[in-house]
Amino acid sequence: MPVMSYIQAVTSALREEMQRDEKVFVLGEDVGRKGGVFKATEGLYNEFGEYRVLDTPLAESAIAGVGIGAAMYGMRPVAEMQFADFIMPAVNQIISEAARIRYRSNNDWDCPIVIRAPYGGGVHGALYHSQSVEAIFANQPGLKIVMPSTPYDVKGLLKAAIRDNDPVLFFEHKRAYRLLKGEVPEEDYVLPIGKADVKREGSDITVITYGLCVHFALQAAEKLAEEGIDAHILDLRTIYPLDKEAIIEAAKKTGKVLLVTEDNKEGSIIGEVAAIIAENCLFDLDAPVQRLAGPDVPSMPYAPTMEKFFMMNPDKIEKAMRELAEF
Amino acid sequence: MATEKITMPQLGESVTEGTISTWLVKVGDHVNKYDPLAEVMTDKVNAEVPSSFTGTIKEIVTAEGETVAVGELICYIETEAGGTVEASAAKGEEKKETVTAQNETTDQSMKNRYSPAVFKLAQENNINLNQVNGTGRGGRITRKDIEKIISTGQTPTLSESATPAITVEKESSNNTPGPSTPQPTSQVGDIEIPVTGVRKIIAQNMVRSKTEIPHAWMMVEVDVTNLVNYRNKIKNDFKQNEGYNLTYFSFFVKAVAQALKKFPQLNSTWAGDKIIQRKDINLSIAVAKDQELFVPVIKNADEKSIKGIAREINDLAQKARNNKLTTNDMQGGTFTVNNTGSFGSVQSMGVINHPQAAILQIESIVKKPVIIDNMFAARDMVNLCLSLDHRILDGLICGQFLAYVKETLETMNENTVQVY
Numbered sequence: 116m117p118v119m120s121y122i123q124a125v126t127s128a129l130r131e132e133m134q135r136d137e138k139v140f141v142l143g144e145d146v147g148r149k150g151g152v153f154k155a156t157e158g159l160y161n162e163f164g165e166y167r168v169l170d171t172p173l174a175e176s177a178i179a180g181v182g183i184g185a186a187m188y189g190m191r192p193v194a195e196m197q198f199a200d201f202i203m204p205a206v207n208q209i210i211s212e213a214a215r216i217r218y219r220s221n222n223d224w225d226c227p228i229v230i231r232a233p234y235g236g237g238v239h240g241a242l243y244h245s246q247s248v249e250a251i252f253a254n255q256p257g258l259k260i261v262m263p264s265t266p267y268d269v270k271g272l273l274k275a276a277i278r279d280n281d282p283v284l285f286f287e288h289k290r291a292y293r294l295l296k297g298e299v300p301e302e303d304y305v306l307p308i309g310k311a312d313v314k315r316e317g318s319d320i321t322v323i324t325y326g327l328c329v330h331f332a333l334q335a336a337e338k339l340a341e342e343g344i345d346a347h348i349l350d351l352r353t354i355y356p357l358d359k360e361a362i363i364e365a366a367k368k369t370g371k372v373l374l375v376t377e378d379n380k381e382g383s384i385i386g387e388v389a390a391i392i393a394e395n396c397l398f399d400l401d402a403p404v405q406r407l408a409g410p411d412v413p414s415m416p417y418a419p420t421m422e423k424f425f426m427m428n429p430d431k432i433e434k435a436m437r438e439l440a441e442f
Numbered sequence: 443m444a445t446e447k448i449t450m451p452q453l454g455e456s457v458t459e460g461t462i463s464t465w466l467v468k469v470g471d472h473v474n475k476y477d478p479l480a481e482v483m484t485d486k487v488n489a490e491v492p493s494s495f496t497g498t499i500k501e502i503v504t505a506e507g508e509t510v511a512v513g514e515l516i517c518y519i520e521t522e523a524g525g526t527v528e529a530s531a532a533k534g535e536e537k538k539e540t541v542t543a544q545n546e547t548t549d550q551s552m553k554n555r556y557s558p559a560v561f562k563l564a565q566e567n568n569i570n571l572n573q574v575n576g577t578g579r580g581g582r583i584t585r586k587d588i589e590k591i592i593s594t595g596q597t598p599t600l601s602e603s604a605t606p607a608i609t610v611e612k613e614s615s616n617n618t619p620g621p622s623t624p625q626p627t628s629q630v631g632d633i634e635i636p637v638t639g640v641r642k643i644i645a646q647n648m649v650r651s652k653t654e655i656p657h658a659w660m661m662v663e664v665d666v667t668n669l670v671n672y673r674n675k676i677k678n679d680f681k682q683n684e685g686y687n688l689t690y691f692s693f694f695v696k697a698v699a700q701a702l703k704k705f706p707q708l709n710s711t712w713a714g715d716k717i718i719q720r721k722d723i724n725l726s727i728a729v730a731k732d733q734e735l736f737v738p739v740i741k742n743a744d745e746k747s748i749k750g751i752a753r754e755i756n757d758l759a760q761k762a763r764n765n766k767l768t769t770n771d772m773q774g775g776t777f778t779v780n781n782t783g784s785f786g787s788v789q790s791m792g793v794i795n796h797p798q799a800a801i802l803q804i805e806s807i808v809k810k811p812v813i814i815d816n817m818f819a820a821r822d823m824v825n826l827c828l829s830l831d832h833r834i835l836d837g838l839i840c841g842q843f844l845a846y847v848k849e850t851l852e853t854m855n856e857n858t859v860q861v862y
Contacts, residue, residue: 294459371585397558398562399559400557401559401584
């Protein structure tokens with residue numbers, strides 16, 4: 116199996132889906148000739164031409180709007196927001212149109228669009244290139260939000276998102292693009308949207324997280340294994356709607372649960388995970404459910420020391436895991 | 443000489459690794475701070491890695507052409523300054539480990555805090571949690587501890603004969619083994635309960651008091667019928683107005699404080715070649731909490747109204763229950779009043795609160811047939827038991843003291859007592 120980086124897995128999923136289905140097309144800022152600012156669409160313009168890889172104006176509302184219209188007419192658009200931070204002008208299109216249309220039209224219409232966006236910090240991106248925006252969309256029935264943590268999951272889930280008949284927000288951690296590498300099968304495969312995945316079996320504590328934090332948690336778990344602390348790690352993969360069954364099972368497994376996100380703590384998706392555990396697992400809990408998250412500060416600062424304070428990292432997770440294990 | 447590490451620097455946004463294309467130095471070369479060490483290629487930029495130190499290249503770890511993550515070691519530089527960074531880091535870790543090890547052995551504050559999972563498992567498997575040793579923080583019993591007991595089958599089950607391992611019985615100090623007695627050993631099935639800080643101090647104080655002070659004991663029976671009637675009449679209004687209970691104990695404390703003013707001999711301390719008679723009347727009151735015993739102090743009790751005393755007892759008891767008592771709350775006691783009646787006791791021999799001269803046990807108020815004017819009457823009777831330091835006090839003075847307390851209490855009624 117070839118080893119791919121996280122971003123190569125994105126490109127490969129896009130290429131294979133465009134080859135498989137000619138209704139699939141890509142649109143976004145600089146996705147064509149330049150191949151995207153992160154090079155996620157590199158080579159697609161040459162392979163599929165300007166009618167299937169569209170360079171758009173700097174207008175996110177239009178990117179989403181055009182994509183939604185095309186999707187409702189039977190196309191399979193994959194729209195790219197250059198940074199998740201810039202999705203805000205498109206929120207009305209995504210929530211009020213894409214998420215609602217199937218319900219509003221009583222199943223007459225659907226909207227199979229994928230909106231990809233790089234999120235997250237730790238790359239000196241400062242306020243407008245570091246945000247985690249998933250919580251804004253995570254209470255909008257009709258939407259699905261996928262946030263993969265490994266190259267293997269990226270390929271399988273992006274393909275599934277493109278083939279899904281409803282709108283999917285696909286958030287990719289920009290620091291993971293070149294940081295994470297892993298084996299990715301060359302052949303076609305899809306992974307189920309809405310299913311969490313156990314990334315590490317363990318019996319002492321349960322860590323539930325998603326995205327880049329899964330990688331950090333795994334690193335922390337390896338260190339703690341040397342101290343005899345055995346961590347169970349659940350990767351949510353789809354953060355909306357949540358895989359309740361998997362969350363309950365993972366929480367019950369050890370009774371000590373740490374929830375991790377890079378997002379601001381209050382109102383983040385892990386609060387919902389905590390609520391699911393509280394509703395279902397009282398008599399299996401051996402410790403208060405812990406949340407480890409970014410501070411409730413408007414955005415990630417530029418100054419390296421401040422960025423480090425805000426950004427999640429393996430050390431912070433390791434500390435929280437050890438404390439929970441010792442409880 | 444110190445060995446410093448040079449690591450792969452962060453060479454741009456979203457760059458997480460770099461490839462060493464060329465080393466510009468070799469082992470043994472002298473470099474100045476900021477001198478270039480190597481050329482590095484990333485998928486965004488080519489750059490030079492500057493030295494962060496002045497010194498000699500000791501070892502090159504990453505070979506040319508190798509790709510390493512940002513922050514990973516690429517070479518060692520030997521500098522002139524003393525002490526290696528790694529060594530000090532290692533020491534820090536060791537220290538931390540010993541500290542946590544100590545915490546584990548002494549702190550038992552979480553011993554009786556059970557999680558829902560532990561409760562459920564203990565109930566389902568009929569495990570007596572009092573007999574389980576916890577491995578969690580502060581001695582907390584974890585779900586894993588219970589699961590281990592279940593899987594190994596060594597279940598300390600609930601049995602009728604199981605008596606609480608620790609009681610508030612003060613006389614237990616008698617049994618504290620001296621240095622010559624052999625240490626008792628535990629048999630299979632016995633449970634060993636570590637002695638916590640507070641319990642240790644209680645034990646020391648009790649042994650000290652009983653071995654140093656020659657205790658003598660006397661008791662009087664007091665008819666508090668009038669006091670009971672009066673208190674019952676006003677207690678509801680009091681509670682409504684003040685928000686806390688008007689306990690009998692407050693009246694007793696008041697009576698004792700007054701008596702001590704008249705008989706200061708009991709408000710004193712043995713000091714070897716002299717007896718120190720205390721001017722302030724500060725009454726220690728015993729407050730039991732779970733498995734601990736505290737004796738906070740009502741300062742200048744003789745200057746306080748019954749309401750003031752009731753309020754202070756309430757405050758101190760609250761503090762004791764919430765672990766909020768300060769050293770200041772516990773200091774300066776000159777005489778102890780112990781509310782043994784609250785456990786239903788009718789007679790007890792208190793251990794003097796060292797270095798005080800006496801302790802008075804207020805027993806339960808019990809309705810009894812009493813002969814008054816050759817007729818039987820149902821009266822509310824209470825025993826007051828005094829333990830005294832026979833070095834300082836004799837029967838005569840203590841008898842007078844008790845008689846005074848008795849008289850004060852027996853004449854307490856609507857017309858003679860001011861609560862406020």
